[in-house]
Amino acid sequence: MSIGLGWCVLPIQHAFGRLRGESQPEREVRSQRWVHRATRRWARLVTALGVFQARYEGLERLTRRPLLIVANHPSLVDTPVLTCCLPQADFVVSEEWLTNPVLRETIRRSGYLKAESGPLVIRDAVRRLRAGRTLVVYPEGSRTPEEGLREFQKGAAFIALAAGCEIVPALIRVTPRAFMKGQGVFDYPEVAPLWSVAFGDPIDPADYLAGGEGRSAAAARLTAALQDDFEKRWERGSG
Numbered sequence: 001m002s003i004g005l006g007w008c009v010l011p012i013q014h015a016f017g018r019l020r021g022e023s024q025p026e027r028e029v030r031s032q033r034w035v036h037r038a039t040r041r042w043a044r045l046v047t048a049l050g051v052f053q054a055r056y057e058g059l060e061r062l063t064r065r066p067l068l069i070v071a072n073h074p075s076l077v078d079t080p081v082l083t084c085c086l087p088q089a090d091f092v093v094s095e096e097w098l099t100n101p102v103l104r105e106t107i108r109r110s111g112y113l114k115a116e117s118g119p120l121v122i123r124d125a126v127r128r129l130r131a132g133r134t135l136v137v138y139p140e141g142s143r144t145p146e147e148g149l150r151e152f153q154k155g156a157a158f159i160a161l162a163a164g165c166e167i168v169p170a171l172i173r174v175t176p177r178a179f180m181k182g183q184g185v186f187d188y189p190e191v192a193p194l195w196s197v198a199f200g201d202p203i204d205p206a207d208y209l210a211g212g213e214g215r216s217a218a219a220a221r222l223t224a225a226l227q228d229d230f231e232k233r234w235e236r237g238s239g
Helices: 002-019 023-047 078-083 103-111 119-130 156-165 214-237
Strands: 055-058 067-071 090-093 134-137 166-175 194-199
Touching: 002 023, 002 156, 023 055, 023 078, 055 134, 067 078, 067 119, 067 156, 078 194, 090 119, 119 134, 119 156, 134 156, 156 214, 166 214
Parallel strands: 055 194, 067 134, 067 166, 090 134
Antiparallel strands: 166 194
């Protein structure tokens, strides 16, 4: 799917977009909509084959724009799982995916943001949110290990504070474990795993701007609150 998109469909779509006079952001959004449609077809196929299940809660919280989703990252296929319910989404991805020959062209044509860009990724993320786009951030920075959530990085909080955009937390669980940290492809369970995604109540970053302490202190408080919320929900689901 990704090879066909990245090396065939999306280049053609970009070429026609340039002929129509579309801007780079417009071509990126169109590419992301192609990715959404292709991913939904993939999900229907693997569900019909009995190797994949997905369940979503709180989808009504995805109607607002702009939309900043902060999610934990338990498996390799969390991005497709989220893409299925997001017709347009910018993702912040690590450098290793940009060197993957299967995915790199899809990532590049879709304009996904590079996590390693530091302050630049925050600036670009804010610009996209202010344009009414949807952005997904994995604050753990890598997949969730078996023993529990990683320490959250502050990038998502800085983005929310700079954009003045509420955060919608998305807790992802996989039961039984599949494609998680330390698992190989051949460790896939016999029973079709269920990816469950629960979108929580929006969090207003303005609530963490208090006492004139500045954005850095607010980002630390907001990140700690996010970590606490996710850990409590994760532990309830695991126990």
